[in-house]
Amino acid sequence: MAASLWKNLLQTTKDRILQILQQRRASLYIGAHGYEEELIKKKLQQFAGGSINLSKEDSGIGILTLNNPKLMNAFTGTMMLELQERVTELENWKDGKGLIIYGAGNTFCSGSDLNAVKAISNSQARWDEYVHVYAKHLNQTYEKTKSINFGYKTLLCRLPLISVALVQGKAVGGGAELTTACDFR
Template sequence: MAEKTVTLTREEGVGIIKLNRPHVYNAFNNQMSLELQEQLKEAGSDPQIRALILTGEGKAFCSGQDLNDRSAMKQRGETISLGESVRSRYNPIVMAIANLDKPIIAAVNGVAAGAGCSLALACDMRFITPKTRFVEAFARIGLVPDSGSSYFLPRLVGLGRALEIAMTGRDVEADEAMKIGLANRMVPAEDLLEETFSFARKLAQGPTVAVSLTKKAILKGMEGTLEEALEFEAQAQEVAGRTQDFLEGVQAFTEKRKPRFQGK
């Protein structure tokens, strides 16, 4: 039986999804893309998981598509449709991340290139180390950004900068990533998972229904009109106002204590 290329562990309400092909810097092959889809689905449906971390085993976060895997497929005479590959392998992953009713943080422990860069951008936040590099590597091999990069990159860094980064395929080092808003927090490499876990645990202990609605509201707010955003806020507030966590939050405020949210 083939070794798992993606693992899911649970601790204190936090799920940790880890890409596990360190010998190729966690590059995607068919198995890993399918297993990541499965683990995201499992984590999303597990009520015990209230926040997620996505990271990579070894020295890299994810180096993108495994081009050696593609070469082997060609040598076997298999027909490769890049468009269908994106639709069936990568797009479901990006949509699963975007539609998660739980916060997800990328702990980017090294290079995030190509589809690996897109994967990190799709997450709600990115925690990095001084050794982290983001690389929209598609232009380097004559391709265009996929797996959501054309959507997330300009929203994070602005149109002009996104065009420059994508068209050149250059490395974005950690300091620049922090400066331009590509990353949220930089910590020493040896502390990355611990610091990300500590943050994710705080989110997991929060009012997770409200957190999920907040994620949806902000994403919708970037797409629609002010009127549409105001209406969605009203609808979301109606839902949040009927949760046990809202009642607990108000009671904790009146009793001058820390609230004990249950995510219900």
């Protein structure tokens, strides 16, 4: 269900982008080619807060911590980028055998940071500026992995590690999807 919600959000965002482009008679070149990946990262970094911490034990067990307890471990823009970096790091970890994912505090993960979503949608100027960048990020990741939000589900599934989601407290939205990417919950 959450995957279909993200797919619907992506389609709605694409529709909104097309509407904005038509209203403003923007260049088809810009609409077709979009922004560079670095610009997308730069824009996502503006939604700061929280962190994704990874510790690798000598035993071959990795511990990935979703650390944003103030917002019930909601994913911020920087956390999305950090999660991709940590998963890439785990892909290259030769001594890795297993991975435990858990949330700091009393919540596993509450999905996306709604403050960032609100900031994007409240201000028309900010919406016009960020909607294309955010939608492009979602679309690139979706197309790249043929999966759901931010691509972490497929990326985690492909890891050559046994993964366990240590769910303590709530796991909703993207947090629930993250648990389904793990071998055990």
